[in-house]
Amino acid sequence: MKESISIGLLGLGTVGSGVVKLVQNHQEQLVHQLGCSLTIHKVLVRDIEKEREVDIRREILTTDYKEVVLNPEIDIIVEVMGGIEDTKKYILEAFQAKKHVVTANKDLIALYGSELQDAATANGCDLYYEASVAGGIPIIRGLADGLASDKIEKLMGIVNGTTNYILTKMDKEGLSYETALQNAQKLGYAEADPTADVEGLDAARKMAILSRLAFSMNIDLEDVEVTGISKVTKEDLKYGDMLGYTMKLIGYAHQVDGKAEVSVQPTFLSKNHPLSSVNDEYNAVYVYGEAVGETMFYGPGAGSLPTATSVVSDIVAVVKNMRLGVNGKNTLLPQYEKNLKKADERLAKYFIRLHVRDEVGAFSELTKLFSAYSISFEKILQLPLEEKGLAEIVIVTHKATMENYQSVLQHIRDLSVVKGIQSFYRVEGDGLK
Amino acid sequence: MKESISIGLLGLGTVGSGVVKLVQNHQEQLVHQLGCSLTIHKVLVRDIEKEREVDIRREILTTDYKEVVLNPEIDIIVEVMGGIEDTKKYILEAFQAKKHVVTANKDLIALYGSELQDAATANGCDLYYEASVAGGIPIIRGLADGLASDKIEKLMGIVNGTTNYILTKMDKEGLSYETALQNAQKLGYAEADPTADVEGLDAARKMAILSRLAFSMNIDLEDVEVTGISKVTKEDLKYGDMLGYTMKLIGYAHQVDGKAEVSVQPTFLSKNHPLSSVNDEYNAVYVYGEAVGETMFYGPGAGSLPTATSVVSDIVAVVKNMRLGVNGKNTLLPQYEKNLKKADERLAKYFIRLHVRDEVGAFSELTKLFSAYSISFEKILQLPLEEKGLAEIVIVTHKATMENYQSVLQHIRDLSVVKGIQSFYRVEGDGLK
Structure with missing residues (x-):
């Protein structure tokens, strides 16, 4: 066994910088847990000369993805660059080069999760993606491990922080949708073009990933029905409030008799529902299991360090698998044929x-x-x-x-x-x- | 690899019956995940003739613990009988017989967790105890895995359903402590002698277990300062409410500069704290990590099937370890010397x-x-x-x-x-x- 595991980073933005910081700051803890150290060996960036907020030697930066993905020194590729088609290509090449992959890329996993999983398994490699859904919340692990002995009937998620922030401000401060959106943009919670968030597309990608795991069924992104929040008015919220409801953008996944439905839509939740008090930019996933009943996982949905925490947890899982010699064997392939409710x-x-x-x-x-x-x-x-x-x-x-x-x-x-x-x-x- | 893994059950009460039901009802799912089936092979009971609510053959019941613990056919011992000294003896004998142990026994783990862990490791066996804290919530796994790359600064738990039910009724319905306790007793949420619950001892045991994991430090049960809820009045709740607080029995664990404090005490929580809306008999554990920030795990703290779900998750983990040949190797021994705040x-x-x-x-x-x-x-x-x-x-x-x-x-x-x-x-x- 090597004394140090080498990591290749694709991307050094918000999440990538967080990963560098955590690996640097938690070296002692990681060595205690893993019996070896972790090293950031090579990093793919767009601009080598750019000022970085992390302490990283310029020599390990490169603009050529091959120096990372095909680098014989590197054991694990951590993909935090975003994007879809190029990124997919890099990851497939990484698997061919027998490297394990940890990604935070929900778009990629929502669209190509099955294909990438197959490529990983075929090459005896791990593919982990905890950070792709609900940043700092270990919900993927929760679904895969913790609730393994249960049958999940219903999963409801507040999985987009931007829209939850906007709806919270509309609800608590009586702001209009437009004003709340502008505030979110000022604070950096919403992009200049907020479409993917406010129209529910971001949430839909996450729900495709979660429902796939929860129901052990190959749910595709286009199976998720989507309605955004851009038409929600403060009058709607006022009348909902009078009747005992709070508005949230809810990703809803339900199965009965082996048939599933998955949607993302603005939903009036009863005020006594645990999700109704999840406010501001926080995320939460509520899971109803046949045996366990109601559970909920709550935490930050985004942010540099929260998301990086999930990435590093995945790295830890991969390294443990390496030490045990069981990479590529912990995958759960879908157990059931896709079957959607009419x-x-x-x-x-x-x-x-x-x-x-x-x-x-x-x-x-x-x-x-x-x-x-x-x-x-x-x-x-x-x-x-x-x-x-x-x-x-x-x-x-x-x-x-x-x-x-x-x-x-x-x-x-x-x-x-x-x-x-x-x-x-x-x-x-x-x-x- | 065997085609079927045999389980020996110690106890067939509420949780034991739940385990039998889950193993019977989820056989297909378990086979898909594990590549082998699970069989309940032998069950230790007090009274063989007693009517059971589960479908179990009388021939596999026994009143002699050795027929379970020393049975050469059995791979995994599941301890759901409760008790301390006898139970500890059985479990130690099980380890000597090279059997893995899954237990739901918080009293035992709080008191003898380190000793039992050592015995397990020495024999190359697994010891898992997810169900010992907060029934259906996968918090032990969450602490051990999900937040592995973080430093946990603070952990706050509502880890006793009985007291949370009582405080919720006092708060929402204006009941006195005595009336709320009587209601809880009528509903079976509180025992005839409610001392262990209402005086905080049950919560203290769970906090010893959680803080040990969270801080990687050998916190003992007697390190946990305990105050119960039996002196809380509805006047207290009223004045707290006026100032924006909700009363909860909070297990509090905090560390700074490597020094820890752990307590259980009735606490006024700000109404915007995520724990303040955890009501009735529900449990929740709030974790503040240096990197991840605020997270919370919410779910049922007790009950036959929720607790059994955690037990079966542990069985699944042990069987996976068996298939990978890595039993006894996944243990995290404490990284730091115990150091308590003054x-x-x-x-x-x-x-x-x-x-x-x-x-x-x-x-x-x-x-x-x-x-x-x-x-x-x-x-x-x-x-x-x-x-x-x-x-x-x-x-x-x-x-x-x-x-x-x-x-x-x-x-x-x-x-x-x-x-x-x-x-x-x-x-x-x-x-x-």
Whole structure:
């Protein structure tokens, strides 16, 4: 066994710098755990001359990925550069060169996870990606190991810090979506182009990764239905609050009888749900297992050191496997064929907010439509609107199939009493009782 | 490699029955993960004739522990019988017979964890005990693996479901301690003799186990300072609530400069602390790592199937080690010598509730005493009492050393204006701002 394990870094941005710092600062602890030291041997960067905030010798920086990926001295490649196609190519070359790979790249794993896993296994290499979902939270390990003896029925995640920050500010400080987004951008929680975050794409990638593991099924990114938060208004939050709900962007994965559904959508959570008090930029993943019941993992979803912590945990796992001579053997390949629920098998409660003409019989028109599609009401709130002759009506339904719900949404606009649909959301839990 | 791994169960109570059910119901999943099946081979019980709620053949029950512990067919001993001295003897004999042990016994691990670990290692055997702390929550694995590359500064746990249930009912429904305890007893959440729970002893055992792992230091049970909840009143909760705090029985472990403190005590948590919304019989462990920042693991602290889930996860880990031929090698022995903080190194905020004679200069007497011990006030609440001439005064201090705090408590009774100290608690977080 070598006395030092050499790491090749692809990328030296926020997460990469964190990895360098942790490996430098925790050398003593790592030696105690692993019986060997870790060395950062070579680092792929775009610009060698750039000022770095970490203490790293310029000689080990390179702009040629081959000096890292094909370097015979290097045992483990740590990919923290982001990107998809080039990055995939580098990682595949690394496996061919019999190097283990640790990555924090959710986009890559969401799109090409199965293919990369196959390449790793074929080469007797490890592929670990704890940091790709929910930065500092050890949820991948939790799903793979801790809950191994259970059947996971439901997984709900707040897996995007940007949107959680925006929704928290809208909720607690009454900000509009636009103002909250601007604040997030000022603080660096949101990008200049916030689309991937606010439209739920980032969360969808993470949910593809998590649901794949939770259900042991090859869920693809395009199987995840996505709705973002850019249309959520503070009025929606106000009415939800009155009925006992908090709005969160929830990644929802559910399976019953071997059939799965996965979505990302703004959701009204009952205020007594453990996820409803996860605020600001924090992430959390709630897991309901048949045997264990409710569990939740909470922590920072991003940030240099939190994410680097997960990366280094993965490095530790790879080195332990190296010492035990079992690399490439700890993989869990999917146990089941992909099987997705149809629209008439997907059950949920819904929140629907309407502007309705305040006239005799208005309500009976509504109830007739809902009854025609077997949807009953759990809660109703009617309030007068400033505009004369109009009323605000908020309906929370009992559980309904998605098929019936979509039919109601389609036909509700045709009702003469309905002036407009203001908003509609999934609902989870009981709310006010 | 064997096609089936044989398990010997010591005990067939609540948790033991859960283990039998999970192994029976998840056979397909387990085979997929392990490449072999699991069989319950022999079970130690007190009474063979007793009706069982699980489907188990009477022939495999025995009242002679040797038929389990020394049985040459058996690979893994699962100890779910509880008890200390006899149980320890059985487990030591199991190690001598080269059997791996999975236990859910917190009392045993808290008292004899190091000795048992040594015996396991000496015999090349595994000892796993995930279920000994916080039933269904994979916190031991989380500490050992997930946060391996971090330095844990603080760990706070709600690790006793009974007391959390009682405090939740006192807080949310305004029940007295006595009534809440009786309710808990009726529901089976509290024992007829609730001492071990309500006086914090159960939580102390779990904190000894957790802090040992978190700080890699041999913390003993008697190093854990313990105060229970039996003196907590609903008046305390009311005044805490007014100042922005929720009361929880908190296991607190903190280290700085390699020196540790561990305690269990009723604590006022700021309402924005993630632990403050952990209600009813649920458990949660909050971990603050230097790199990762705040994380929290939440789930059921007890119950047949949740606890059994953790036991079966441990069995899975042992079987994986068997297949890899690495049993007895995954142990983390303590890295540091035990080093505990002294009273002048322990810092905390405190909540002190007094009855004070409502006379001129009363407050200046109080401030003089606190100033003499360098303790300043963060919050003060004074309200008139029904008894004429008396006032209720609640003080929340800024951070003070335990030494100074204890001196103040000692001398406060001597002040002529103080009629009595109603209560005093540790405070965590900022409360109302």
